[in-house]
Amino acid sequence: MKLVIVTAVEAFQKDILKLFKKANIHNFSSSEIDGYKNGASLLMTTSWFPSVKGGNESSLFFSFTEEENIDALFGLIKEFNKNLETNNSIKAVVVPIEKYI
Numbered sequence: 001m002k003l004v005i006v007t008a009v010e011a012f013q014k015d016i017l018k019l020f021k022k023a024n025i026h027n028f029s030s031s032e033i034d035g036y037k038n039g040a041s042l043l044m045t046t047s048w049f050p051s052v053k054g055g056n057e058s059s060l061f062f063s064f065t066e067e068e069n070i071d072a073l074f075g076l077i078k079e080f081n082k083n084l085e086t087n088n089s090i091k092a093v094v095v096p097i098e099k100y101i
Contacts, residue, residue, distance in 0.1 A: 023073035027065035
């Protein structure tokens with residue numbers, strides 16, 4: 001069992017849900033997050049209203065699942081990212097799990 005973490009801009013949320021389903025990953029969690037590409041100090045100094053957030057609305061998904069499901073998901077994500085017309089690709093990482101209950 002491993003932990004897969006996927007992040008993407010909010011516009012891809014429905015696409016990620018479809019990719020998880022195709023990869024046979026049915027149990028997962030998600031959270032809304034703010035994504036940043038520039039350092040916070042640059043964002044704060046260039047804003048007329050420094051207290052306003054400058055991040056992009058994004059989503060984070062994670063699942064504890066088997067390696068074969070993760071391999072399928074990575075293949076699907078690679079194919080999805082090839083067809084993008086934006087530089088906001090879906091990102092994914094895998095973390096090994098040493099113990100679980």
